[in-house]
Amino acid sequence: MLTLVVTDVISPSIVKAIERGHNDCNCLITRTGTNHPLAVVLTDPETKLVVGGAIGLSSVGLLFVDAFFLPEQLRGKGLATKVLKEFEDEGRRRGCRLAFLYTIDFSDLYARNGWKPFGRTPCDRPETFRIFMTKSLDAGS
Numbered sequence: 001m002l003t004l005v006v007t008d009v010i011s012p013s014i015v016k017a018i019e020r021g022h023n024d025c026n027c028l029i030t031r032t033g034t035n036h037p038l039a040v041v042l043t044d045p046e047t048k049l050v051v052g053g054a055i056g057l058s059s060v061g062l063l064f065v066d067a068f069f070l071p072e073q074l075r076g077k078g079l080a081t082k083v084l085k086e087f088e089d090e091g092r093r094r095g096c097r098l099a100f101l102y103t104i105d106f107s108d109l110y111a112r113n114g115w116k117p118f119g120r121t122p123c124d125r126p127e128t129f130r131i132f133m134t135k136s137l138d139a140g141s
Contacts, residue, residue: 035059036094040086042070042079052079054087056101063091063137065101080106084113092137099135107131 019035041053052070056063065087070080091099103110107117115133122129 038090040083054083058091058094058096061097063096063099080109081113096137099137102130102132104130
């Protein structure tokens with residue numbers, strides 16, 4: 001008999017088992033490759049520590065931005081646009097045609113970079129929304 005467990009601690013072995021099965025199913029359906037992780041990171045040249053950037057993945061011709069962060073002191077200097085452009089360019093090199101993300105507070109940044117909202121859903125805090133956005137990665141976009 002199988003055991004069902006609910007947890008907020010997701011070990012690498014859990015991720016590996018679920019992603020492997022998920023990718024195998026996707027390959028059967030789409031006849032294309034699996035998910036490929038992607039990160040564009042900013043590092044401090046002195047400490048070599050990561051201070052910000054974007055992470056996500058490419059999958060079956062789609063690019064997903066899962067998390068994007070820049071510390072307050074690095075904002076307003078064009079770095080966010082640079083990170084986003086590098087992320088999108090790598091998606092194009094991987095053959096992605098569309099990119100997707102969701103955000104709560106930085107939709108203006110993404111809109112300035114050509115991203116379009118396609119939906120939103122309310123969050124628990126009143127007047128706060130999760131905004132879903134997409135961008136074409138076709139040549140010239």
